Amino acid sequence: MAKLAVPPLLSLRHFLVLSIALNVSLILRTVYYESEKGSKGFCLNKKMMADADSDREGHLIHKSRLAMSSTSSLVNSTRADHPGGRETVINLDHGDPTIYERFWRQVGDKTTIIIPGWQSLSYFSDGSNICWFLETEFAREVVRLHKVVGNAVTEGRHIVVGTGSSQLILAALYALSSPDAAEPISVVSAAPYYSSYPSMADYQKSGLYKWAGDAENFDKEGPYIELVTSPNNPDGHRRKAMVNRSQGQFIHDLAYYWPQYTPISSPSDHDLTLFTVSKTTGHAGMRIGWAIVKDKEVAKKMTKFIEISTIGVSKDSQLRAAKVLKAVSDSCEQENSQDGESFFTHSYNIMAQRWKQLRAVVEAGDLFTLPQFSPAFCTFFGQETEPQPAFIWLKCEGDIEDCENLLREHKIVARSGRHFGASPKYVRISMLDTDETFIQLIDRLSAIQQGK
Amino acid sequence: MAKLAVPPLLSLRHFLVLSIALNVSLILRTVYYESEKGSKGFCLNKKMMADADSDREGHLIHKSRLAMSSTSSLVNSTRADHPGGRETVINLDHGDPTIYERFWRQVGDKTTIIIPGWQSLSYFSDGSNICWFLETEFAREVVRLHKVVGNAVTEGRHIVVGTGSSQLILAALYALSSPDAAEPISVVSAAPYYSSYPSMADYQKSGLYKWAGDAENFDKEGPYIELVTSPNNPDGHRRKAMVNRSQGQFIHDLAYYWPQYTPISSPSDHDLTLFTVSKTTGHAGMRIGWAIVKDKEVAKKMTKFIEISTIGVSKDSQLRAAKVLKAVSDSCEQENSQDGESFFTHSYNIMAQRWKQLRAVVEAGDLFTLPQFSPAFCTFFGQETEPQPAFIWLKCEGDIEDCENLLREHKIVARSGRHFGASPKYVRISMLDTDETFIQLIDRLSAIQQGK
Missing domain, CATH: 3.90.1150.10 (Aspartate Aminotransferase, domain 1)
Incomplete structure (x- = not known):
């Protein structure tokens, strides 16, 4: 050109x-x-x-x-x-x-959703799931899309849905911290880090966790939580955990680990990984994110957090997100046919x-x-x-x-x-x-x- | 009978x-x-x-x-x-x-909603509103319904939408507390109080606010926040503030102040009043609540809370709620015609x-x-x-x-x-x-x- x-x-x-x-x-x-x-x-x-x-x-x-x-x-x-x-x-x-x-x-029209007035009255989606407010259809499409794209392992993991990935970050901080600890657990991320992390960690003045700044300068002994954003917001670089000490726990924020933003190298396989519809398909107004969680107890605590703070997540948006994610997977699988x-x-x-x-x-x-x-x-x-x-x-x-x-x-x-x-x-x-x-x-x- | x-x-x-x-x-x-x-x-x-x-x-x-x-x-x-x-x-x-x-x-079909795939991509609903994620249509129907039912004054107030009224209770606690206070502000409610209040106030171990139990036994000097639920959950009684001291701030949780549950005596007219679609129309799965707020700064702080915790509220559910509330108002206005x-x-x-x-x-x-x-x-x-x-x-x-x-x-x-x-x-x-x-x-x- x-x-x-x-x-x-x-x-x-x-x-x-x-x-x-x-x-x-x-x-x-x-x-x-x-x-x-x-x-x-x-x-x-x-x-x-x-x-x-x-x-x-x-x-x-x-x-x-x-x-x-x-x-x-x-x-x-x-x-x-x-x-x-x-x-x-x-x-x-x-x-x-x-x-x-x-x-x-x-x-x-493929992604147009029709919701009748009598639908989704109940708080509950699937009482048998740890995440009782997770719509089955949404969970299914999440798993399918990760398989189609090859950007995350989902087998044997728990899916927790959140009101955007912001709520899931807070739920993860809650789940990974201990109410019995003598002091709040340190939360770090390597600079330049997502500008909302400090305020998210500190706005409630929580006794559970506390922002401790740039992961590169972090030298405090004891347990900590590192937020690993990859590709990174704001600079786009791929990242791994910066602090590698024994008492570290990690939240992998992979909101941008999709093929339009970065080469997909292999399926991500971490303890706690976050994604969001906002960055995947652009539907920010839905406020839908999801976590892929290895440990059952962590998934339970995250669910508890969302239960206390919002008693679940909009069913309407989950159903709509399911439809949109399905269209994305379909479009990938049908690309070489006449469907464009x-x-x-x-x-x-x-x-x-x-x-x-x-x-x-x-x-x-x-x-x-x-x-x-x-x-x-x-x-x-x-x-x-x-x-x-x-x-x-x-x-x-x-x-x-x-x-x-x-x-x-x-x-x-x-x-x-x-x-x-x-x-x-x-x-x-x-x-x-x-x-x-x-x-x-x-x-x-x-x-x-x-x-x- | x-x-x-x-x-x-x-x-x-x-x-x-x-x-x-x-x-x-x-x-x-x-x-x-x-x-x-x-x-x-x-x-x-x-x-x-x-x-x-x-x-x-x-x-x-x-x-x-x-x-x-x-x-x-x-x-x-x-x-x-x-x-x-x-x-x-x-x-x-x-x-x-x-x-x-x-x-x-x-x-x-009156309350069936159709949302095309390209709708509600943006985070923003109305940038000119303090609550920038509030859908105009939803706000209009909230105001109309309160006028039709006569259960709340809305003139000159700010509407803040939340992911259910749970999020708005937390947003209100955040807005009414001060980050510079020497100690967390006491949160009280008269027993029997809504069973979630204590955990909502304490789950984050917040340094801003702290559950202080039954309002009737509250005798601590200084500022406090009283949650006034009327009609009360669990016992159904109408309530007024229990502690009437100079440094009190009040959150009026009027989730059940609707004609099917209690006689509507007059439009409620408090500093901060909460309602929720879940109890009004039964659409709990939408996770939509709203606050009616007198003070601009309080509305701003509540909006900030929701911005940090979930970057807004599902647009899909707000649009659906608008349609449902409209149907309720319509049904009231058309009752004496042939519409049942x-x-x-x-x-x-x-x-x-x-x-x-x-x-x-x-x-x-x-x-x-x-x-x-x-x-x-x-x-x-x-x-x-x-x-x-x-x-x-x-x-x-x-x-x-x-x-x-x-x-x-x-x-x-x-x-x-x-x-x-x-x-x-x-x-x-x-x-x-x-x-x-x-x-x-x-x-x-x-x-x-x-x-x-």
């Missing part, structure tokens, strides 16, 4: 970035001339996606299903309105996963395109840098893939000490590195927003680099 | 109770001969309900819509299977509100019938006693109504010290009074289970009284 073949001259790079922005803008105007409303736009996109598919006829075999033609790359941008001016604030502070809306619109690309192929391609655009802009100047990743073999795609995190962990170079502040001056709201136990020279920016917002981001980062 | 005209002789009482049980059983068998499956059974009930309605033609004016004919009283029992033997355990430990399923089945009885008329009548049956059985012996209530004018029904709580607060008289144990011997699982800060001579038994289970309960209580 032209925009990726960046010549060494800085001025030419600038010109190219600008030119790309202009081209995208013009194409958007042309395409949207006839399809200003969402639904018509999606039909058009689907048609154009089909054209793009036929352009790369013969490439739809497993090994090369990730190859994007430049046509479909542009098509992927057509849902956004023209970026317009740089006056409106774009908020990329949260990882709101609206990027996936297009896919789910294209899927149509799978959810993960679709989302991998969008992420790949965004990361290429982002790197092109960032590398066109000296102001910003990005983390570097090595490609690796992905067992799901059966080929080498690139890590392409859900967040940009952007560093301001040179004498810019407050990167968040610089971006805010250009009406980009991002989260400062200081919230992640890192330097304010870093910011975290969501990569999962709409195409429109992403194009505005690219446009503004380019403008900042050019001192505009 | 014959069963209420209980003569003074004990032996005759026994005979009557047995006779009622036998009659109900025979009628059930007759009715269910042709309708063993649920769906057919519901059609039959609807037809018979219509007959019952036409029997009391002319009584469908506002003032007397609560008058039940004996015909419909029996009809109300027809959904249950024959009680059968007394060998199966009936679990009435929880207040699982399956009693309402029949109404929602009769309502049909309102949700509250329906549920009041079932509760009235159950309480009559229960009192008949209990009063037929000396072993048990029930709380006594006085009727009062209900502004919603426009007539005097009886309190008819969602739980039985049953006392074992004489030398029976452990009422829970006695019931357990007869395969009735109920919750001992000791969990409510009361004597084990008491038990709490749910009144909201299915007709089938309720008839079994009546049958067994009768058998116990007769020493069988």
